[in-house]
Amino acid sequence: MAGRVIVVGGGGFGRELMCWVEDCAAAGSLPALAGFIDDKPDELPAYAPRLGSVQDYQPEEGDLLALAIAKPAVKRRVTGLLKDRGARFAQVIHPSTTVVRTATLGEGVVMCPQTMLMPDSRVGDFVTILNFSGVGHDSVVGDYTTFSSLCDVTGNVTVGADVFVGAGARLLPGITVGDGALIGAGATVVRSVKPGNTVYVAPPKTLKTMGAGSVRDSETGDA
Structure with missing residues (x-):
């Protein structure tokens, strides 16, 4: 399949989405993964190629972007920025x-x-x-x-x-x-x-704490 997929966002979700894009490419529903764009150079591990920043990215013919951002407000801001440049999203x-x-x-x-x-x-x-x-x-x-x-x-x-x-x-x-x-x-x-x-949902409360030296404390390290 012609073109390439670029993941937008290089955090933990970005690395997950990398795997899902690769699965889609193997199934023939998406082009191959080319790499990531992310504004934080140190965000990505060595096995995940960084193609540049979101701020500097300019779409090329055949590019499809995959959005690896979970926060709605950030998604809205980043997609608006990229769509203004003509970016297409997969x-x-x-x-x-x-x-x-x-x-x-x-x-x-x-x-x-x-x-x-x-x-x-x-x-x-x-x-x-x-x-x-x-x-x-x-x-x-x-x-x-x-x-x-x-x-x-x-x-x-x-x-x-x-x-x-x-x-x-x-x-x-x-x-x-x-x-x-x-x-x-x-x-x-x-x-x-x-x-x-x-x-x-209200967070759970500790109802009882085992004393130091108890079986639970010594065997599991739990409070």
């Missing part, structure tokens, strides 16, 4: 992903291994869906939203733009999550969330 749909024929998805969507889009779901531009997450039937997801790993978006859910959903969160049927909301890791959302609001 849909990275891992071969293990399930996208049913009546689902629709926008530009620059990234779907990592074992993710799913169910019947008549609609996913906007630059949505990121990490490993083992899924969007249920008739649900709608706005632009630039990110789902962390193991998220369950059930049926008839509406998720706005620029939403971040933490790992293991669950959105129950029929609710609406407003633009710019933050859903904390592990939260089960049972009612609609207003734009810009944060929903989270």
